[in-house]
Amino acid sequence: MVQTPASPETETLLIELPKSIGLYVTQEQFAALAAVNRDLRLERTAQGELIVNPPTGWETGRRNWSISGELYLWWRNAGEPGEAFDSSTGFILPNGATRSPDASWVSGERWQALTSAQKGTFANICPDFVVELRSSSDTLKSLQDKLREYIDNGAKLGWLIDPQQRRVEIYRRAKDVEVLENPAQLSGEAVLPGFVLNLQRVWN
Numbered sequence: 001m002v003q004t005p006a007s008p009e010t011e012t013l014l015i016e017l018p019k020s021i022g023l024y025v026t027q028e029q030f031a032a033l034a035a036v037n038r039d040l041r042l043e044r045t046a047q048g049e050l051i052v053n054p055p056t057g058w059e060t061g062r063r064n065w066s067i068s069g070e071l072y073l074w075w076r077n078a079g080e081p082g083e084a085f086d087s088s089t090g091f092i093l094p095n096g097a098t099r100s101p102d103a104s105w106v107s108g109e110r111w112q113a114l115t116s117a118q119k120g121t122f123a124n125i126c127p128d129f130v131v132e133l134r135s136s137s138d139t140l141k142s143l144q145d146k147l148r149e150y151i152d153n154g155a156k157l158g159w160l161i162d163p164q165q166r167r168v169e170i171y172r173r174a175k176d177v178e179v180l181e182n183p184a185q186l187s188g189e190a191v192l193p194g195f196v197l198n199l200q201r202v203w204n
Contacts, residue, residue, distance in 0.1 A: 024048040030098055031121055044098040060135040063163060066201040067131055068103045074195040082108040090122040093153040098122055101130040126154040129191050134162040147171045157191040166203055
């Protein structure tokens with residue numbers, strides 16, 4: 001939906017945009033939109049198309065909280081290696097897209113190598129580890145495309161968690177996607193040593 005600016009002589013009009021019509025913005029325009037629409041999760045594709053993600057329902061919100069909370073506990077107990085982030089954080093990937101994983105982590109070495117300008121509002125980096133949690137409004141293909149995009153842009157490990165099917169797809173650099181049916185837990189492997197996500201809190 002696009003809202004036209006009001007003038008003293010006109011009333012505010014609302015325009016519904018069909019899905020077949022994309023709205024394209026520059027990085028600067030995207031940052032300005034994000035600053036005044038903090039209740040929305042906005043993303044931008046590598047081609048500049050604006051993606052508006054509405055607030056999540058309570059089930060997805062609870063699941064997101066569980067995943068981010070477990071990642072935070074690992075981060076704190078492991079001596080705070082690198083930086084961990086929740087779903088409100090956006091990153092500008094090397095291909096120019098601005099993405100907001102549901103949970104993510106960047107190694108300390110890579111984070112410290114960024115300049116202050118590169119950290120900015122949206123850090124110019126692809127996280128080493130990303131999680132995408134499928135909600136009822138997400139198509140599986142759109143999330144699969146995002147996970148491949150993360151891997152192509154430098155992520156080492158990515159999880160696509162689908163509570164509807166109790167299914168997880170694990171993405172790794174230079175490896176085929178691994179599919180797990182109804183797993184009880186997931187390991188952070190060598191990327192996040194010692195991190196284990198109990199999926200019972202996510203499935204229930």
